[in-house]
Amino acid sequence: MRWSRYYLFTTREVPADAEVISHQLMVRAGAIRKVAAGIYTYLPAGWRSLQKLMAIVRRELDAAGAVELSMPAVQPAELWQESGRWQVYGKELLRLTDRHEREFCFGPTHEEVITDTVRRDVKSYRQLPLNLYQIQTKFRDEIRPRFGLMRGREFLMKDGYSFHVDAASLDATYDAMLAAYRRIFESCGLDFNVVEADTGAIGGSSSHEFMVVADTGESAVVRCPECGYAANVEKAETRPLPPPERGAGEAAPGERREVATPGVTSVPDVAKFLGFAPDRIVKTLLYDTEQGLVAAVVRGDREVNEIKLANLLGVQHLTLAGEDKVRAATGAPPGFAGPVGLAGDVRLVVDRSAADLVGFVCGANRADAHLCDVDWSRDVAGELERGDLLLVGAGDACPRCEGTLELFRGIETGHIFKLGTKYSQAMACNYTDEQGEDHPMRMGCYGLGIGRTVAAAIEQNHDADGIVWPRPLAPFEVLLAALNPDDPEVGRAAERLYGELRERGADVFYDDRDERPGVKFKDADLVGFPVRLVVGARSLAEGKVELSLRRDREKVPVAVDEAVGRVLELLDRA
Ligand code: ATP
Ligand code: MG
Secondary structure (H helix, E strand, O other), X not given: OEHHHOOOOOOOOOOOOOOOHXXXXXXXXXXXXXXXXXXXXXXXXXXHHHHHHHHHHHHHHHHXXXXXXXXXXXXXXXXXXXXXXXXXXXXXXXXXXXXXXXXXXXXXXXXXXHHXXXXXXXXXXXXXXXXXXXXXXXXXXXXXXXXXXXXXXXXXXXXXXXXXXXHHHHHHHHHHHHHHHHHHHHHOOOOEEEEEOOOHHHOOOOEEEEEEEOOOOOEEEEEOOOOOOEEEOOOOOOOOOOXXXXXXXXXXXXXXXXXXXOOOOOHHHHXXXXXXXXXXXXXXXXXXXXXXXXXEEEEOOOOEOHHHHHHHHOOOOEEEOOHHHHHHHHOOOOOOOOOOOOOOOOEEEEEHHHHOOOOEEEEOOOOOEEEEEEOHHHHOOOOXXXXXXXXXXXXXXXXXXXXXXXXXXXXXXXEEEEEEOHHHHHOOOEEEOOOOOEEEOXXXXXXXXXXXXXXXXHHHXXXXXXXXXOHHHOOOOEEEEEOOOOOHHHHHHHHHHHHHHHHOOOOEEEEOOOOOHHHHHHHHHHHOOOEEEEEOHHHHHOOEEEEEEOOOOOOXXXXXHHHHHHHHHHHOOO
């Protein structure tokens, strides 16, 4: 491809709304163009990178036995009503009405459509298992579209769905997909971790996310360097915390006593005021849920993991309660809640490590007062509902071994999930077994963000001058630049090299533009072609051209006649 005939326009300007480097560089390198918030045109060079990723995805999934189809973007409301998601999906779902006043949505995901498809065609256990996938445009009306293709509203996703008679069959396909995803991200040259992910109310450890390591990632992940345990912090576990140390000579807890703490509400302030370490204080947070008010208690030195809490309660919605509700439940303004003497209709759930405390400090459910030397069994009526509510962080103990957890940030590029019979049951997607009995199929689903993965590759592969594409995702692998194409010698040599490279099957882009050498070098760095071959009058006079890798930019003069062979060799090291 000749640059003079191609649609690739670079810019030095950093777009004002581009917070992360991949977004900045994709715009500057002429890969994408914003049309509206979270909605982009994939310009030709960007589209080539996306297509290269899609080819890798198809290669690995086809090899693993998955079968490609393509489902519509616009989906009838009836299917979503059947699954029950029409009501619960919320504002991310873009709802549409057609000229006959029929309701539709622009698909954010395709469980409903695929389940409807399969239930029409598949009746018998003999037809299962099945594993279907598509690469298709989704729309999610994200509250904060940002970071370019990383969190768009309209975006390309590979989504796959599998159907099974039993758990063993689902496990086998799930494992095959996990391995295929590994191969896909390895093929892209990405540094990633496979981590355990939250499965919501379904439970179990049957969901994994693929996290590309990047400081700009929106997900927090913990990892044990000893045993390799890795999990999204939404789901991460740790061993129960070691009990707080008691001061030397400190007596066992005595009678419960109320102390005045005028205007002192936060844990650090209470700790300072009363002279207790925060790990001897408990924090009581009141949440509004569809089941009513809930009081969650954690140790004062720790935070509540709201996803664990929602799963434990079995609720969909969880928000911190407003002041009125706090007053109604505790009889006090916010900041003085505690587990002793809460209103009877408030469900109390206590994190394991807080429940293990002996003689602790908590709010007194009275304005400007706290309680000291509180004892769960003595002071709180009834059986304590305890669970793991802890937000795990760096330095916590690994739940699997003696190691210590580290924290890193990641970009979630893939997510696989065992769905069980959630959709097949709701939508009567059944098979008949050998005895002639009907059962709902078991399902798995497998998502991979196409644009997000390409953006993640740039987050990991760039320098001050631009993108440093890993070869598999580069829009073109080789840049051939003629520094002065009007010079007849240079023009002839460059044309000949271009022809030869194409003949030898190289993925070559020819900068034949009438631009200054400085512009050409800057553009080449910005767009990030892995291998560069430069034809200039000075070296050509000595029968040489200059070869370099984008990664280190070390220039090597090579004889014109050997140049093509050397390019092909170098590509293998790019
Ligand atoms: P997130 O937590 O980042 O919103 P999600 O859990 O909603 O992601 P899934 O529903 O599992 O994502 O979608 C599968 C994959 O689709 C994700 O792993 C990600 O790569 C991609 N993806 C999801 N939302 C977006 C988006 N708004 N823009 C680009 N890619 C996305
Ligand atoms: Mg999402």
